[in-house]
Every structure is written in C-alpha cells, then in structure tokens.
Amino acid sequence: AQKITQTQPGMFVQEKEAVTLDCTYDTSDPSYGLFWYKQPSSGEMIFLIYQGSYDQQNATEGRYSLNFQKARKSANLVISASQLGDSAMYFCAILPRAAGNKLTFGGGTRVLVKP
Amino acid sequence: EAGVAQSPRYKIIEKRQSVAFWCNPISGHATLYWYQQILGQGPKLLIQFQNNGVVDDSQLPKDRFSAERLKGVDSTLKIQPAKLEDSAVYLCASSPVSGYNSPLHFGNGTRLTVT
16 A cells, blocks of 8 residues: 655745655555645645656656655655745645556645745 | 536535535546545545446445446535534545546535534
C-alpha cells in the first residue's frame, strides 16, 4: 500500500516570499505520479502540479515548482512570490500505476500568507 | 469546459436520517470518484467508477453507504441511516482516462453535518 506524509501541519509565510511544503511518500511501485492540490476555505480541490516517477526534470507550473528527490522519496512543493490568495490547505497525493487510479492523499499543510 | 458539478452544497440532517448527493462529471470523463474528507484530514476514497462499473469500493461502508452511476455519466451517493461520524465534506472527482499521469478534477464538494 502507498503512503503520503506531510509533516508540517501549518506554516506562515510573508507575502512575496517563497515557501516550501514538505512531502514524503512510500510505494513499492516503480511507476507512479505525484500530485499537489490546493484547497481554499471554499472547499474545492484545485490541481496545481504533477511529477511522474520517470520524469528527469523537476516539474514547474507558473509560481509552483516541485523539488523531486526520487532516492529520498520526497516531492516538496515550492511556491515562489507568495500572494495573499495562496492562503489555503495544500495536499500532496500519489497515484501508483498498479493502484488502478486510486489517488492517496497526505494529511495536508495549512499555509497562511501574511501581508 | 464546465467543471465537475455537485449538489447540494450544504446539507444538515439528524442522525438516522438518509441523505443523497449528486455529481455530474466533466463531459467525456470515464472515471468518477467519491471521496470523503473529514475536517482536518486529507480526502479518503470511498468508491471509484469506470464508466458505469465499480472499480474499487473497498473503503465504502456498505451497510449504510451506496452509490450508483447509471448510464456511465452522473452519479449519486447515498447514506442511510446517517451517523454523527459521517459529518464531512463529500468530494466528487473525475478523470478522462485511467493512468498514473492523469490528474483528478474535483467538484466543490457537499458539506454534510449530522446532528
């Protein structure tokens, strides 16, 4: 079975600064995808960024980048130039190929951006 | 494209009552999921459909929860009878294809309160 761990329950970040959200995972499947989602207080889950286990380069999507360290089984999300609208819960999730599209989430990290 | 539609947005019921949630996935998405998200936790998969067939319902409490996806499009999740511990946000998600590189697209969720 796969497992996702997010050790930071909450973080404060100053507006315009960068913040790194930690995510470690465990799976025996060599083929998997890693996803980050944002959940504002309104409740919807917004897909941010994807990293495949065989991707050679770290994924980037606008102000979001993924620091993928496969040997350490970590996939940290970096948000650059934080904005007030970035205040939300952030979830890391894993989808091993053998899991039949079963996406498993971590416990989440709450980010609060201070003006 | 229109996103995943869910209704109702909020629901308050007393324990032992029944409740139903509705989900309409993104047009053309073959795979549909129902997730339960208890306050302060990451979402947990309840059931996964591929077209109108169930792929995974291993974490669905079948003594009280049921779900169907007639005609392989929209879906209904029912709880009967509800318990206090069913208070949660119920998220519906869909994806176009099966694969570990395919992100799930989520609806806004239904927030259920059982009193």
